[in-house]
Amino acid sequence: MSTDNLFKAAPAKRILGRIAPENFIGRSEALSEIAALAPSTSPRRGLLVHAAPAAGASELLRQAYDKLFRQRGGASPIYFAFTRHEQTIAAAARRFLHTFLSQLVAHRRGDHSFVNAPPALRDLIDLADPSDYEWVERLVLTYERAREGSDELALVRLCFSAPVLAAARGARTVVMLDEIQNIEKLRGEVELGNEIAQVSMHGDVPFVLCGLRRGLLDELSGGNAPHRFDGFGTIHLEGLKEADARTLVERLAFTERVAINDETRDLVVQLFGGSPFYIASFMYAAHRDQLSLTSFLECQKIYVDEILGGRINRRFNSILEEITPSHTTRRALIRLLHEAATNAGGKSPVEAWRRRLELEPDELYPLMFALHVRELASFNATFMEIGTESLWRDYLRASYRLQVTVEPRALVVADTLVETLKRAPQTMARHYRRAAALNLRELLARFDAQRVAASLLHYDRFSRIYRGVETEEIEIGLDAETDLIRLPQVVHAASCASFHPPMLLVGDEERCAVAHGFDAMPYTDANEIVWLTAEIDSKLEAGRAVTEVWCDRLTQVGHSCGFKRFKLWLVAPEGFSAEASDLLSERDAFSSSRKQLELLTARLSPEAAEVGATGADAPDEFEMVIPMGSDTELIAAHTVEQIARRLDFPAEAINQIKTALIEACINAAEHSLSPDRKIYQRFRLESDKLVVTVSSRGLIVPSPTNAGTNGSDAREENNGRRGWGLKLIRTLMDEVEFERVDDGTRLRMTKYLRR
Amino acid sequence: MVDSHDRSPVRSARSGDIAVIYASDYLNKLSGERIERECRAHLGAGCRALVVDFKNTGLVNSIGVSIMLGVIDAAERAHAPLVFSNVNSQAAQLFEILGLTLHASLADDEHAALRMLSEVNVAQPRRVPVGKHT
Numbered sequence: 072m073s074t075d076n077l078f079k080a081a082p083a084k085r086i087l088g089r090i091a092p093e094n095f096i097g098r099s100e101a102l103s104e105i106a107a108l109a110p111s112t113s114p115r116r117g118l119l120v121h122a123a124p125a126a127g128a129s130e131l132l133r134q135a136y137d138k139l140f141r142q143r144g145g146a147s148p149i150y151f152a153f154t155r156h157e158q159t160i161a162a163a164a165r166r167f168l169h170t171f172l173s174q175l176v177a178h179r180r181g182d183h184s185f186v187n188a189p190p191a192l193r194d195l196i197d198l199a200d201p202s203d204y205e206w207v208e209r210l211v212l213t214y215e216r217a218r219e220g221s222d223e224l225a226l227v228r229l230c231f232s233a234p235v236l237a238a239a240r241g242a243r244t245v246v247m248l249d250e251i252q253n254i255e256k257l258r259g260e261v262e263l264g265n266e267i268a269q270v271s272m273h274g275d276v277p278f279v280l281c282g283l284r285r286g287l288l289d290e291l292s293g294g295n296a297p298h299r300f301d302g303f304g305t306i307h308l309e310g311l312k313e314a315d316a317r318t319l320v321e322r323l324a325f326t327e328r329v330a331i332n333d334e335t336r337d338l339v340v341q342l343f344g345g346s347p348f349y350i351a352s353f354m355y356a357a358h359r360d361q362l363s364l365t366s367f368l369e370c371q372k373i374y375v376d377e378i379l380g381g382r383i384n385r386r387f388n389s390i391l392e393e394i395t396p397s398h399t400t401r402r403a404l405i406r407l408l409h410e411a412a413t414n415a416g417g418k419s420p421v422e423a424w425r426r427r428l429e430l431e432p433d434e435l436y437p438l439m440f441a442l443h444v445r446e447l448a449s450f451n452a453t454f455m456e457i458g459t460e461s462l463w464r465d466y467l468r469a470s471y472r473l474q475v476t477v478e479p480r481a482l483v484v485a486d487t488l489v490e491t492l493k494r495a496p497q498t499m500a501r502h503y504r505r506a507a508a509l510n511l512r513e514l515l516a517r518f519d520a521q522r523v524a525a526s527l528l529h530y531d532r533f534s535r536i537y538r539g540v541e542t543e544e545i546e547i548g549l550d551a552e553t554d555l556i557r558l559p560q561v562v563h564a565a566s567c568a569s570f571h572p573p574m575l576l577v578g579d580e581e582r583c584a585v586a587h588g589f590d591a592m593p594y595t596d597a598n599e600i601v602w603l604t605a606e607i608d609s610k611l612e613a614g615r616a617v618t619e620v621w622c623d624r625l626t627q628v629g630h631s632c633g634f635k636r637f638k639l640w641l642v643a644p645e646g647f648s649a650e651a652s653d654l655l656s657e658r659d660a661f662s663s664s665r666k667q668l669e670l671l672t673a674r675l676s677p678e679a680a681e682v683g684a685t686g687a688d689a690p691d692e693f694e695m696v697i698p699m700g701s702d703t704e705l706i707a708a709h710t711v712e713q714i715a716r717r718l719d720f721p722a723e724a725i726n727q728i729k730t731a732l733i734e735a736c737i738n739a740a741e742h743s744l745s746p747d748r749k750i751y752q753r754f755r756l757e758s759d760k761l762v763v764t765v766s767s768r769g770l771i772v773p774s775p776t777n778a779g780t781n782g783s784d785a786r787e788e789n790n791g792r793r794g795w796g797l798k799l800i801r802t803l804m805d806e807v808e809f810e811r812v813d814d815g816t817r818l819r820m821t822k823y824l825r826r
Numbered sequence: 827m828v829d830s831h832d833r834s835p836v837r838s839a840r841s842g843d844i845a846v847i848y849a850s851d852y853l854n855k856l857s858g859e860r861i862e863r864e865c866r867a868h869l870g871a872g873c874r875a876l877v878v879d880f881k882n883t884g885l886v887n888s889i890g891v892s893i894m895l896g897v898i899d900a901a902e903r904a905h906a907p908l909v910f911s912n913v914n915s916q917a918a919q920l921f922e923i924l925g926l927t928l929h930a931s932l933a934d935d936e937h938a939a940l941r942m943l944s945e946v947n948v949a950q951p952r953r954v955p956v957g958k959h960t
Contacts, residue, residue: 702852702854705885722915723915726919727919729885730886730887730916730919733885733887734887734888737887795888795891795924796888798923799888799920799923799924802923803919
């Protein structure tokens, strides 16, 4: 949705959602899946939402609640979260019933005020819809009797079966239960998770059961006889995809009036691994402190503030307080976690934990399990492995220095800032390398015993035959080759570092892979083979020395992992020198250039290659900066014409784009008190559109609503003659977004290609 | 036809009571104002009709177009019909969007514009029917 449209559309009412729906990015599919449970014809009985920590699962459910609430006349949404502060199962059950009735009455009356300020249960009887009055009254009276009794199971069943009772009386609901992992710490005799599983599977009411992915099914399992949840769908909620995370950062920067640029936007995405919770916390902090995010230093300052005292700090603090209420134990835990994190591999034996924390097993194991469920560490029977997330490690390091070694806060802040600032360019460099990596793992997984031309795996041969030949001709040549190689059927592919962690020291995880498979049938020891493959950095043909180093490294991985039979495959962007090729022959290793790899990929997965060939995923981007004045907008117009022609826009559309760009440049020049008197332009070509962004620094304020009026009236108003720029642009382009940022404005215009 | 106003940056010509003003390659604020001044000068010199020819104009911006509204005003006050000729598709679209075509006619070329004006007898001032003359 364009920002332009956002201005016009009435904002959707937020009831439980904590962020504006337009800022709820990257979850539309999950949201639709939940909303699809509402009709009684829904083929699904419910959904299990396995959420990564801080992936925004609660917000997903809250947004789903708001969406369903707005759909008047349909099923009533119910949202209930098990909180960390609840003490007993009975208390949770009582609160559930109260929440259920309040939200049901609120939806059926169309009055959302009851959702956040629920009336007393007795009052809800009077407020209930006349068609619900009778059963609501009976339910409340029964509940009041049960509450006075001592039968906890009866109370729990009465409360959690209320949605089933309501459905039987014609009041259909979609019940969303959040943070199910918190059930574990509730005191009581009843197996609450099992009760919830039973009612969600056997009642005619759709349930959404949401919790941390490492704890959800444990809570709902029902002991030794795990429930099957027949008819339930599954949502795996992880961090946002990079593109979505970038959009989220941009949206929040816009709505929170935080100046940002592309470099810092990408850094924020990398710092928080696409976690919407952390990204939002970070952006709100920038807004709160009225800071801009236009340099890595500014970003890292806020990052450090958040780790040492902001929302992110409070989140980690509250998790640790919940896991270890005792201050002394918590301090010992921080020491232990930090020391384990600094060990090679981040591991430490469980026995060391028991001794260091001085806890009995019945206290120690819940603690370790809680860390495991929150993915701050992994509990592997005999050892604990500390989570590798940078944010968590930075928090741990700072907390250790502040709470355990009691260093001056200023020193910790300064050191953390310096360290994270030094790391920022490396973080981005790694991101860029990862984005450019060839994704060997994915390619290996697609081998599937297919036969391909042998020259695709022998660079020297490929170079001899096809050097300087057009791709189409190479394709024909490959089709005609009779010397074929049967690729193995790969059954498992993973990074080299997963098998041999020291490989992390010599290269990025994505650039080196291990694939287990069989190079012939049947599945026997004799046919078992492991392919060890690596992508080498080299601007020119890789030489013998570097090739030898990599052959030795991969061979060492093979030996240290005990692989009986393995094959080496090296990939270098520009292939290998003659000497390197000789070495590869001696080692009986395969070799390919990037070109060979592209051809191989196309053969193994034509649809993926097609997408690549048409450039659907590879936008072409151009940038230009022009000074304001002296008709420089003409230069911009001529440039955009050349760019639009690359996408075969028709002449009329090119004229429209040119005119719109001229108007945008004039607007920027006329209305801004620009300090640098420059207009920044970006042209992005995608498969079906051209996106033009025009920005300028300085103060501006052409209100979009004052953008002029239609023809005949134009002569009468405001000298009638000016302020037409934005109106024209909107008429000429398909999408227009006008954004004011702290340091100026940005106008984004999109023109779609209509073939 | 007689070329006139040789010292003006805008070239113009006169054919009897009709003045033809030639717009430059880019109709913007400055060139628009020059055209406006030239038009007013011709009207002041007794011209009874105007043609603004855009044969050499590749690009047009909204400020330039807005100034053309001033030309239309001046022509109307002088009861002088006004025709725009040789308007390319980009400019025509802007003229349309910004309402100029409600107040002035478009002709394919200069000759067509002169023909239109002679048909309405410029000695007896009246409006030229609005619309593209073909």
